[in-house]
Amino acid sequence: MSIQMVDLRGQYLRIKDEVDAGIARVLETTQFIRGSELTAFEAELSEALDGVGTLGVANGTDALQIAFMALGIGPGDEVIAPSFTFVATAEAVGLLGATPVFADIDPETFNIDPVAVESLITEKTKAIVPVHLFGQCADLDPMLELACSHNVVLIEDTAQAVGARYKGRAAGTMGGFGTLSFFPSKNLGCYGDGGAILSPIPEWLDQARLISNHGSRKKYHNEVIGVNSRLDAMQAAILRAKLPHLDAFTKARQEAAGRYDALLEGVSEIQTPHRASYGTHVFHQYTIRVLGNDADKRDALMSHLKSAGIPSYVYYPIPLHLLPIYRDNPDSCRVGDLTQTMIAANEVLSLPMHTELTAEQQEQIADAIRAFSRA
Ligand SMILES: Cc1ncc(COP(=O)(O)O)c(C=O)c1O
Structure with missing residues (x-):
């Protein structure tokens, strides 16, 4: 599969x-x-x-x-x-x-x-x-x-x-x-x-x-x-x-997230998701950071995964204030300091995450990320 x-x-x-x-x-x-x-x-x-x-x-x-x-x-x-x-x-x-x-x-x-x-x-x-x-x-x-x-x-x-x-x-x-x-x-x-x-x-x-x-x-x-x-x-x-089935779906996602965490531990320049102590995370996405504030580097990992038959996705490459609807109409929005937003848009990469994901598939994904990180 x-x-x-x-x-x-x-x-x-x-x-x-x-x-x-x-x-x-x-x-x-x-x-x-x-x-x-x-x-x-x-x-x-x-x-x-x-x-x-x-x-x-x-x-x-x-x-x-x-x-x-x-x-x-x-x-x-x-x-x-x-x-x-x-x-x-x-x-x-x-x-x-x-x-x-x-x-x-x-x-x-x-x-x-x-x-x-x-x-x-x-x-x-x-x-x-x-x-x-x-x-x-x-x-x-x-x-x-x-x-x-x-x-x-x-x-x-x-x-x-x-x-x-x-x-x-x-x-x-x-x-x-x-x-x-x-x-x-x-x-x-x-x-x-x-x-x-x-x-x-x-x-x-x-x-x-x-x-x-x-x-x-x-x-x-x-x-x-x-x-x-x-x-x-x-x-x-x-x-x-x-x-x-929602609780079981959530559990499957959380277990898959835990497996990713373990598989990706210590991979250089990759940061796995943080869990805030105040709550639970239901992992709609498992989103890593490719550290370095460099969208080209993140995109290179995405291409590397694609060539290994592994999909991944950037949620979200363009912060809303830079979308044409807002960027081209200066009065259409007001913005604060968006430093962390800009860095996130350059670094995030979401890996496959769903209730049917298997441990073997995750090993394959982690191996491909490790290979990229070593190269
Ligand atoms: C954060 C967020 N807000 C709102 C929506 C809108 O939901 P819908 O696609 O059902 O209109 C989405 C869905 O993609 C979303 O991710």
């Missing part, structure tokens, strides 16, 4: 009966939009995440947009987010006419640095969006304190970290809102697009629910401008089949 970044088929085959039964149930009822599968999934997801309120939506990008809309974020407002993330984290901020403000990261965890966040807060700040990147929580307590003292809302972008914990608490449940993505390659992925909004505040979740369904509670009685963003029943049924 060739080595893959993600093995969706291998995982599907292991849980095929449960997934197929879920799909068959939906076909039998032909209740494709909203309905009992979605309601049941929302309840089961809530139970898995410490009882937080949940709302299924069409994808993780919409989840963020709807959370911003529920808070009334718009022109003149600022939202602080990392620049070292996927574009979706900040995309809706601009879409709603507000301004993203990009903060630097902690070099150990790749997550937004609370000290950098504090330095960027102004009277225009309405929200802080830490991203729990690669499967590990950002250091939330200092940011929760900042949010409280400055009367701004913390929104946890938990697209990559469902199942992770911060000081015992479930990722996505600690801020005013949390958002999830069920994109197929995510730790809890569906078989298409999907996402969820989490909130411990029932009124805020109600507002998000209203917005996600055309701004109407009652058909043809639209109260606010909304969007059409619902998690469809087929995806909800697939997620219901997968959710009971």
Whole structure:
């Protein structure tokens, strides 16, 4: 079996009966939009995440947009987010006419640095969006304190970290809102697009629910401008089949990460992922650094692995503030000192990581990295 970044088929085959039964149930009822599968999934997801309120939506990008809309974020407002993330984290901020403000990261965890966040807060700040990147929580307590003292809302972008914990608490449940993505390659992925909004505040979740369904509670009685963003029943049924396996999926990823750590120990100029003492890491990605702040050197390792039949990927080669959408429009964002962000973009390399990865495959990957390091 060739080595893959993600093995969706291998995982599907292991849980095929449960997934197929879920799909068959939906076909039998032909209740494709909203309905009992979605309601049941929302309840089961809530139970898995410490009882937080949940709302299924069409994808993780919409989840963020709807959370911003529920808070009334718009022109003149600022939202602080990392620049070292996927574009979706900040995309809706601009879409709603507000301004993203990009903060630097902690070099150990790749997550937004609370000290950098504090330095960027102004009277225009309405929200802080830490991203729990690669499967590990950002250091939330200092940011929760900042949010409280400055009367701004913390929104946890938990697209990559469902199942992770911060000081015992479930990722996505600690801020005013949390958002999830069920994109197929995510730790809890569906078989298409999907996402969820989490909130411990029932009124805020109600507002998000209203917005996600055309701004109407009652058909043809639209109260606010909304969007059409619902998690469809087929995806909800697939997620219901997968959710009971999430802990086992997480364990498989953590075990694979532990094997990588051991196999790569002592390889010069390679740094393996740091685990913050405050929480658990669910290894959406296993991301190493190729030390030296030199993208060419990192890319050379990537090419070397490719020639050995091993895929790897750079998440993320271009920090958001340097994407054409922001770089070419100086007024479209505000930036802090992004030194650590720039270094990370030059050094990171994500290795194959999924629930089906075998020890033999990892040995092959580590041997290839060792050979590169010696050359
Ligand atoms: C950090 C982060 N935020 C948001 C998203 C958006 O999720 P989706 O692809 O479901 O819209 C992703 C998904 O790739 C992500 O990685």
